[in-house]
Amino acid sequence: QAVVWVKARYDQLVARQSTLKKDLEQEEQSVRLAAEQLATAQRAAGASRDEQTQAVRHVAEAEQQWAELNQRALAARELSLAAFTRATEEGVKRAFIAPLDPLTPEQLGWSIQIVTGIAAQHRAAAAAELAKKSPADAAATEEKRRAFERELEQTVYQKLNGQVRTFVELFGHASGQPQRDFYATADQALFFANGGVLQSWLAPNGDNLTARLSRQTDSSQVAEELYLSVFSRRPSRDEIQAVTQYLAGRNQDRATALQEMAWGLITSNEFRFQ
Amino acid sequence: MKCTYSCGSPEHLVARRQFLGGVSAGTIVGGLGFFARPSSAETLAKKQMRVLCVNMSGGLSQLESWDPKPGTDTGGPFRPIATTVPGMHICELLPETAQVMHHLSLVRSINTKENDHGKGHYFMFTGRRQSPAMDYPRLGAVASKTLVPDNASLPGHIQITPGGGGGRANDAAYLGPKYASVSLGNGKPPQYSTRPDSISEAVDQQRNQFRQMANDRFAAKRRTAMTDAYTSSFEQAQELMRQRDVFDVSQEPARDQDRYGKHDFGRHCLLARRLLEKGITFVQVSHSNYDTHYENFDFHIEQLGEFDKPFATLVTDIADRGMLESTLIVVLSEFGRTPRINANYGRDHWGTAWSICLGGARVQRGAIIGKTNKNGTAVTDREVDGGHLFHTYLQAVGVDSTGNFEVDGRDLPIADPTVAPVEELLA
Numbered sequence: 001q002a003v004v005w006v007k008a009r010y011d012q013l014v015a016r017q018s019t020l021k022k023d024l025e026q027e028e029q030s031v032r033l034a035a036e037q038l039a040t041a042q043r044a045a046g047a048s049r050d051e052q053t054q055a056v057r058h059v060a061e062a063e064q065q066w067a068e069l070n071q072r073a074l075a076a077r078e079l080s081l082a083a084f085t086r087a088t089e090e091g092v093k094r095a096f097i098a099p100l101d102p103l104t105p106e107q108l109g110w111s112i113q114i115v116t117g118i119a120a121q122h123r124a125a126a127a128a129e130l131a132k133k134s135p136a137d138a139a140a141t142e143e144k145r146r147a148f149e150r151e152l153e154q155t156v157y158q159k160l161n162g163q164v165r166t167f168v169e170l171f172g173h174a175s176g177q178p179q180r181d182f183y184a185t186a187d188q189a190l191f192f193a194n195g196g197v198l199q200s201w202l203a204p205n206g207d208n209l210t211a212r213l214s215r216q217t218d219s220s221q222v223a224e225e226l227y228l229s230v231f232s233r234r235p236s237r238d239e240i241q242a243v244t245q246y247l248a249g250r251n252q253d254r255a256t257a258l259q260e261m262a263w264g265l266i267t268s269n270e271f272r273f274q
Numbered sequence: 275m276k277c278t279y280s281c282g283s284p285e286h287l288v289a290r291r292q293f294l295g296g297v298s299a300g301t302i303v304g305g306l307g308f309f310a311r312p313s314s315a316e317t318l319a320k321k322q323m324r325v326l327c328v329n330m331s332g333g334l335s336q337l338e339s340w341d342p343k344p345g346t347d348t349g350g351p352f353r354p355i356a357t358t359v360p361g362m363h364i365c366e367l368l369p370e371t372a373q374v375m376h377h378l379s380l381v382r383s384i385n386t387k388e389n390d391h392g393k394g395h396y397f398m399f400t401g402r403r404q405s406p407a408m409d410y411p412r413l414g415a416v417a418s419k420t421l422v423p424d425n426a427s428l429p430g431h432i433q434i435t436p437g438g439g440g441g442r443a444n445d446a447a448y449l450g451p452k453y454a455s456v457s458l459g460n461g462k463p464p465q466y467s468t469r470p471d472s473i474s475e476a477v478d479q480q481r482n483q484f485r486q487m488a489n490d491r492f493a494a495k496r497r498t499a500m501t502d503a504y505t506s507s508f509e510q511a512q513e514l515m516r517q518r519d520v521f522d523v524s525q526e527p528a529r530d531q532d533r534y535g536k537h538d539f540g541r542h543c544l545l546a547r548r549l550l551e552k553g554i555t556f557v558q559v560s561h562s563n564y565d566t567h568y569e570n571f572d573f574h575i576e577q578l579g580e581f582d583k584p585f586a587t588l589v590t591d592i593a594d595r596g597m598l599e600s601t602l603i604v605v606l607s608e609f610g611r612t613p614r615i616n617a618n619y620g621r622d623h624w625g626t627a628w629s630i631c632l633g634g635a636r637v638q639r640g641a642i643i644g645k646t647n648k649n650g651t652a653v654t655d656r657e658v659d660g661g662h663l664f665h666t667y668l669q670a671v672g673v674d675s676t677g678n679f680e681v682d683g684r685d686l687p688i689a690d691p692t693v694a695p696v697e698e699l700l701a
Contacts, residue, residue, distance in 0.1 A: 100498050173451055174444045176409055178682065184504045185452050186429070187442060189511035190466040199472065242487060260477060264484030267508070269501040270492045 081236055100273040102182045105171035109164035112266060115230050116201040117208030119160055124207075126155040163197060192267050202259045202266075213258045219244040222258070230265045321600055323635060323671040324550050325417050326592070327558040328585065328605040332565030333391070335611035335621055337650055338365050338574040340629035341382045346649040348613030350571060359640035367578040370586035376640050377593050378603065378633030379699060383644020383653040386609060386660050389623040391565075394608030399445075401664025401689050408447075413667060414556040415446035415453040416688060420673045421555045427513035428520060429456040429464070430555040434542045436460060436562065448681045455558070460538065461545050463521040467514060482508070520552045521545070534584045543584040547591055550601060564607065568618040592634070602635040602670045606663075613650040627653045630663070635670040638701045658696055665695035 103111060113119045130152055170188050173179045192198060204211040209229055216222045223243035227235040235243070243261065250257040265271060337343055342354040342365045354363035357375035364372055364380075388394045388403075396404040399412045411419075418430030433443070433455045446454040456464050469478065489505055519525055523545040534540035539561050546557045561581050566573040585605070592598050610628025611621035627646045633639065644656040668675035668689060675695060678685035 100496060100500060102500060102504075169442065174409075174446065174454065177448060177450075181450070182500045182503070183450060183452055184500075184507035186427070186507055186510040186514050187456070187464065187466065189508040190464075190514065193478065193508070193511055193515075194466045194469050194473075196470065199470065238491070242484075246484060256477060257480075260481035261484055263481045265488055268485050268488040268492065269496075269504060270488065272504055273496075273501060 078237070085236070102273050103271075104179075105168040106164055108171060108272070109167035110160065111271070112198070113160050113163065113201065115209065115266065115271075116262070117212070117229075118201050119156065121206055121208060122159045123152070123156050126152055126159065130155065166191075166195075166197060192263075198263070198266075202262055204255055204259075209262055210255065210258050213262070214255050219247050222247065226261060226265065230262070231270060321672075322553055322555070323421050324554070324597070324601045325413070325421075325556045325667070325671060326546060326550060326588075326601055326603045326634075327413065327556070328603075329558055329560045330564050330581075330605065330607040331560050331562035332607070333394075333609050333611055333623055334564045334607040335566065335570060335574060336382070336627075336629040337611065337613060337621075338367060338571070339578065340364055340380050340631055341646060341650060343613070343646075343648065343650045348615070348649040348651070350615065352571070362640065362642055365578075367574060368582050370582045371589075374586050374589040374593070377589055377598060378631050379638055379641040379643065380629055380631050381643045381658060381663070381696065381699065382629040382646055383656045383658055384610075384625075384628050384630065384660075384663070385653050385657050386625040388625040388660075389609060391608050391623075394623075394625060397660035398606050398608060398663070401661045411447040411449045411453065412445040412455070413664065414455050414558060415449050416668065417556040417671065417673075419449050419453045419679070420668070420688070421671065427510050428517060428552070428554055429514075431455045432458060432549060432554055432556065433558045433560070434458050434461060434545055435560060436538060436542075448686065449679065458521060458545070461521075461523050461541055463518055464514075467518055467521075469515065482512075517552075520549065520554075523548060533587050537580060539580055540584040543588045547588055550592070550597060551595065564611075566611065567616070567620040567622055570611065570615070570620045572619075589633075598634045600635065602637065602667060603633050604667060605631040627651060632667070632670075632699075636672070636700050637666075637670050638699055641699060643696060643699050656696075656698070659693075661690040661693035662696050665689045665693060666699055669695045669700055 223235045223240040343349040353366050355366045357372040393404045400410040402410045414431040422430035438459045443455045534544040542559045549557045609625040612624040665675040675689040
């Protein structure tokens with residue numbers, strides 16, 4: 001009887017030993033797997049570190065190239081500006097330029113509205129209104145599109161023409177008299193200086209000139225936008241510098257400074273005469 | 275004349291445009307030149323002559339003012355009163371004016387043959403009959419062109435209107451908009467001369483600086499007389515704004531404001547005196563409404579009652595301040611009123627025999643030119659019309675009215691060349 005108990009116990013122990021052995025094998029296998037995974041992960045990390053160092057080197061090279069190209073572009077721009085200035089000066093000396101023609105009152109009125117972005121605002125509003133009235137026309141056939149454009153032009157013309165009348169009264173000659181000669185009187189200058197019309201056009205509003213300018217942060221960008229809008233040309237180096245200097249101390253009232261600059265350019269000789 | 279513009283090439287060294295002594299800032303370029311007789315500019319430069327014009331709008335009745343006909347079927351109920359000129363009598367509705375008539379003269383023999391408001395006004399103010407063929411400049415435009423130096427900062431031709439105002443009037447015809455009248459509506463300063471609140475002095479200064487910078491850069495290559503004129507118009511505007519006080523009648527001492535009266539015409543007369551003192555060349559004051567087709571006598575009592583004291587005070591002040599030698603005073607109207615009194619106790623338009631009152635400058639003091647018949651229905655002696663009078667006004671302030679303006683290469687006569695001034699009136 002004691003032998004049977006001992007044999008049973010022995011069998012138990014053997015069974016336990018075999019399960020333990022199996023567990024141990026499983027554990028060893030999982031350890032081996034984990035070790036393999038660790039090895040592959042380490043290899044991958046090493047590879048990506050190499051890639052990173054390579055990429056950084058590439059970026060550095062590209063930046064260097066970009067800096068060089070930028071320098072060359074600036075230098076080329078300087079050269080072209082200098083050449084342009086020389087050419088115009090030579091041309092001026094030899095009177096190759098066309099004589100200065102003052103803008104007619106209507107041209108003046110229209111130009112100021114276009115330059116300050118009021119014309120574009122009116123156009124957008126009119127387009128939206130027309131599209132609302134007849135939604136199909138806006139996108140339909142070629143003919144309908146042309147008709148839409150024509151009606152749009154008509155509406156915008158009428159809207160802008162109302163203000164042009166003020167310019168005609170002030171800048172035109174008396175009715176019945178020849179309109180050829182240029183003249184400049186104090187009341188015209190007073191209209192520019194104190195008249196509500198020009199001030200309201202220059203106040204930042206929606207997408208007009210001063211609103212767009214105030215969205216630019218860099219002074220040279222401001223100068224580009226300003227000169228391109230008002231004079232349809234890029235600013236020269238001196239002009240960019242002047243704009244930068246002007247905006248230099250004006251961080252609090254930047255909007256006013258932008259309006260002042262726009263006013264100064266619109267009332268300058270270059271705008272008044274072609 | 276050396277040209278400092280653009281190219282500096284030899285071609286430009288020869289003067290190609292006519293300028294009055296160098297580049298004239300703020301003038302009309304390319305059309306009008308100087309007088310056909312340049313010497314008159316020098317003689318005028320010696321003393322600034324001025325004109326005060328009082329427009330009795332509607333047709334002042336000569337029988338109730340300058341040429342009373344008492345005791346006739348046309349005379350009306352008013353009596354004449356003696357003036358400070360022995361032998362000169364005016365209507366009793368003008369007692370204060372009667373005290374200053376020794377500074378003034380009367381022309382009683384006007385026959386414009388014009389009974390229409392518009393045409394009558396045109397004839398009296400331009401010296402020509404209105405025609406569709408041509409527009410002539412008004413007296414104020416002619417006066418400011420001939421009397422004002424080119425670089426004056428204040429406008430030379432000012433009208434003080436009862437209301438409205440602003441904008442530029444159309445009265446300079448071929449002389450150009452520079453000489454058109456500036457209206458001071460009820461004594462307000464000219465349009466746009468007040469800086470809006472949204473723009474401070476500093477802002478204005480800075481933006482003008484920026485404008486000048488842009489102009490300087492542009493001027494380096496492209497500078498012409500036109501750009502100069504344009505730039506200087508801004509300077510003139512600033513000068514005008516600096517002198518804006520000139521148009522503010524409330525700056526006159528309170529005592530004067532009481533003497534002239536607080537009503538509109540009184541204030542306008544005081545403003546006129548202020549403007550003349552500050553050197554404005556032509557000031558026109560209006561008083562209305564004398565178009566009395568109904569209740570002629572009652573209306574004239576009211577109107578002349580309002581006119582009398584401020585006008586007399588104005589003449590007295592002008593004389594007291596020594597301005598009478600250099601200021602021509604004209605009180606005119608479109609026409610007179612009919613001697614015949616109509617069914618509504620009114621008088622109608624009458625251009626056949628009427629009067630104006632004028633004085634100062636070279637005009638004789640205390641003279642009566644011309645005569646009408648017993649009841650004022652016709653002129654009996656020295657008939658004159660608007661053309662003669664226009665010549666007379668100009669001669670009185672020292673302008674040679676037989677001269678010409680040069681407009682677009684043509685010589686246009688300053689005044690109607692077929693008539694002559696009233697020489698008896700000029701001292």
